[in-house]
Amino acid sequence: MSGTVIRFPIRNSYALTRNGVSYRKGRHQMALHITNADLKAFAEKRINLKIEEVSAGRDRVRFLRKRLEDHIANNPGFSLVRMLHAGSVAKGTGLSGLNDMDVAVYVEADSFGDESLVLWMTDRLREVYGATIANDAVQSGTYCPTITFASGFNVDVVPVLDEGDADGKGYLVAKDTGERLLTSIPLHLEFIRARKSEHPGNLAQVIRYLKWWIRNQKRDDETFKFKSFMAELIVAHLSDSGVFFSDHIDALTAVFEYIVDSGLNDRIAFDDYYTASDLPAGSTAAIEIFDPVNPNNNVAVHYTNQDRQRIVARAETALDALIEAGFATTKAQAIACWQIVLGTTFKG
Ligand SMILES: Nc1ncnc2c1ncn2[C@@H]1O[C@H](COP(=O)(O)OP(=O)(O)OP(=O)(O)O)[C@@H](O)[C@H]1O
Ligand SMILES: [Mg+2]
Structure with missing residues (x-):
């Protein structure tokens, strides 16, 4: 430098x-040739996520949530605590051309044994979508499975082991090692909202x-x-x-x-x-x-x-x-x- x-x-x-x-x-x-107003105009036209894109994404996620809720309700043994939007759409930091959304699925810790949490979530998603999407449309990553729809739009469905904590603290569990990572999606939202409000x-x-x-x-x-x-x-x-x-x-x-x-x-x-x-x-x-x-x-x-x-x-x-x-x-x-x-x- x-x-x-x-x-x-x-x-x-x-x-x-x-x-x-x-x-x-x-x-x-x-005198500036490019001003804040020029940037703002570009942001509104090209950079920022559009309302229509958000609502299309939210519809997809609502559908997914409904299916998952019904599936879990009809199959005792899994206990769903809550689901919430995580990621940029929830934080108001999304870019146009939205091609990914994130949903956190809090599940009760005692609802399964040694099974990998990520693989458990992957199987549940494959079951709920059944024949409507290709089997390889659900792939598991380290902390979550991702569903990719035919349009290319994808949703990360992040299972979190609920700790019964009011702050939404819980554990992500690494697929291969079983290592647990404590985090809190609601507190992440609160954290960024605090800075945004300043x-x-x-x-x-x-x-x-x-x-x-x-x-x-x-x-x-x-x-x-x-x-x-x-x-x-x-x-x-x-x-x-x-x-x-x-x-x-x-x-x-x-x-x-x-x-x-x-x-x-x-x-x-x-x-x-x-x-x-x-x-x-x-x-x-x-x-x-x-x-x-x-x-x-x-x-x-x-x-x-x-x-x-x-x-x-x-x-x-x-x-x-x-x-x-x-x-x-x-x-x-x-x-x-x-x-x-x-x-x-x-x-x-
Ligand atoms: N390493 C991590 N540890 C804990 N939580 C994480 C980690 N990475 C991501 N997260 C959680 O996942 C959320 C989504 O973050 P991520 O970086 O995947 O993308 P995003 O904010 O959705 O942005 P975009 O989808 O526009 O790239 C974060 O707000 C945070 O709550
Ligand atoms: Mg995201």
Whole structure:
């Protein structure tokens, strides 16, 4: 990285100088060719999940829930506690072209023996859908089966061993090892809603810009990994660090600055539901971003050093493009810079 990091007490908490120029100061002294209004228009047209898409997805999930409920009611032995929407649709951070939804299925711990919870859930889904979908349309992953419909739309059906806890704490159980992972879908929703309410309309939008950027990077490089949950937690961390979100260009710049500046080497954790002393003392993980609900769950545990470097390198390219956009002398130049971040469908 060629710039030096300096901290300004005003506006967002990070600012870089590159080649001796404070670009943020420069940007705000110049007439911008691409403004927050341009970004907003693009977000509404291309990035944000549309109401129609949500309702189509919700109808699918409602149907699934109904079938699963009936099936479980007609087959004693399984005990369903509750089902709830998890994931981006529930959190209001979904992107257009929605092709995935997440449902958490809380089941009573005593309703089955040593059977793998994921395989149990997989079998139940195959039974409830019977002949209406191909058998291989339900595939089991580490923590959940996924149903893929003919249209390509898929639903992750995440079984959670209920702990009878009012906060919705329960265990995900890894398919192959049986290892249990404590988490809480309702508390994850509460966690993100708390940050959203501090920055109404803005924090979720900045998360969507970041996720849109991630989607574009994945199209470019299929080895690029950057899980949505991690993206949200990074933005939540910046919110907790005092970054403002009302100026979306500044906020998105601050996100890339943070990634470049920290190299994602800094531990990210939250004290909503536990204290810092509950976190593990040390770790060899390349990235540490802890589940806000469980201090022993590093959400980035499967990321290698190479995965981390890929994220940082691409964030640096995005940051450079945003800096350049701030100094562009023509609109065409500014659009070209923004296209590096938002893709070539961005036309200003
Ligand atoms: N490693 C994890 N540990 C605990 N909970 C997780 C983990 N990963 C995901 N979750 C839960 O699953 C939810 C969905 O997260 P995920 O990253 O799969 O996608 P999403 O928010 O639905 O975004 P999108 O579908 O748009 O990519 C999270 O909000 C969280 O509640
Ligand atoms: Mg999802």
